[in-house]
Amino acid sequence: MTSREFTERDIHLALDGELPADERAGYERWLDAHPDMKARSGRYQADSDLLRSALAGVLDEAVPDRLAKIMTGEAPPVRNLAPPRWRMAAAAALIFAVGGLGGYFLGISGWRPVDATAAQLADGAIAAHAIYAAEKLHVVEVGADQKEHLVNWLSKRIGVTLVAPDLTANGFELIGGRLLPAAATKTAAQFMYQDRTGNRVSLYVARDASSTETGFRLLEEGDTRALYWLDDGYGCAIAGNLPEKDLLTIANSAYRQLLEGMEG
Incomplete structure (x- = not known):
């Protein structure tokens, strides 16, 4: 059969077991050729597993007789009842799962709603970090030895005046950076840093036309964390596998x- 171009929709079909069997091999090759989509598929699978775990033992329960009668119209709905604990836990798990798609994220001080730009920013920062932090020879597009050119080029391409922060006090040296595609803003800048042990953190910056302002918020996917925020016309995220406390200091x-x- 002729190979076709796959999309994010096919990720959901595959995870739901609805992708045609004769397309599976082509889909797997597509994932291998698109590491960002492969990473996204892994995140969606992790969210699904978390939701199933939270609802374990509930999905197979019979519908209570009282609720069945409400559904058939035999009894009026009962209002103002406090939700059972299992239902609250399931709701929390559902919020977390939807968070990967742009609903809610776990902030430094608890659950907070975020807009689509912030959600895509955090997701993009982690996906880009996962891809390029693991590279051996092509970690960056422009090296730190051309720092002035790198900063000017990225500033012009994303439309925000940038600096490459000095993180030496935190034990990290600038390696360089690159221009990235971004879902919400078309382009984003990534600066990559490395410590003496070879551990890497990345700074991801994109323009935010909405000029929304937020405090620091945390997104965790696997062993990678991103602290992200929106402020003064730009969105920014620090991504890495450091403890939250260390990542916050760098952020x-x-x-x-x-x-x-930017003020200068």
Whole structure:
């Protein structure tokens, strides 16, 4: 059969077991050729597994007689009842699962609603970090030895005045950076940093035309975390596998330097 181009819709079909069997081999080749989509498929699968785990033992329960009668119209709905604990837990798990698609994310101080731009920013930052932090020879597009050119080029391409924050006080040296495609903003900038052990963190920046402002928020996918925020016309995320406390220290430093650079 002729190979076709797959899309994100096919990821959901595959995870739901609805992708035609004769397309499966082509789909797997497509995933291998698109690491960003393969990473997204893994995140969606993890969300699905979390939801199933939260609802384990509930999905197979019989519908209570009281609810069955309400559904058939034999009894009026009962209002103002406090939800059972299992239902609250399931709702929390559902919110988390939907978070990967742009609904809610777990913030530093609890669950908070976020807009589509912030959701895509965090998702893009983690996907890009997962791809390029693992590279050996092509980690960056432009090296740190051309820092001035790198910063000017990325600033012009994404439409925001940038600086490459100095994270040496946090133990990380700039390797360089690259231009990336971005779902909500078309383009994004990535600066990659590395410590003496070879561990890497990345700074992901995109323009935010909505000029929404947020505090730091946290998204965790597997062993990768991203602290992200929107402020003064741009969106930014620090991604890596560091403990949340260390990532927050780096995010604070990057935020301060980016703000000073834009004001300057």
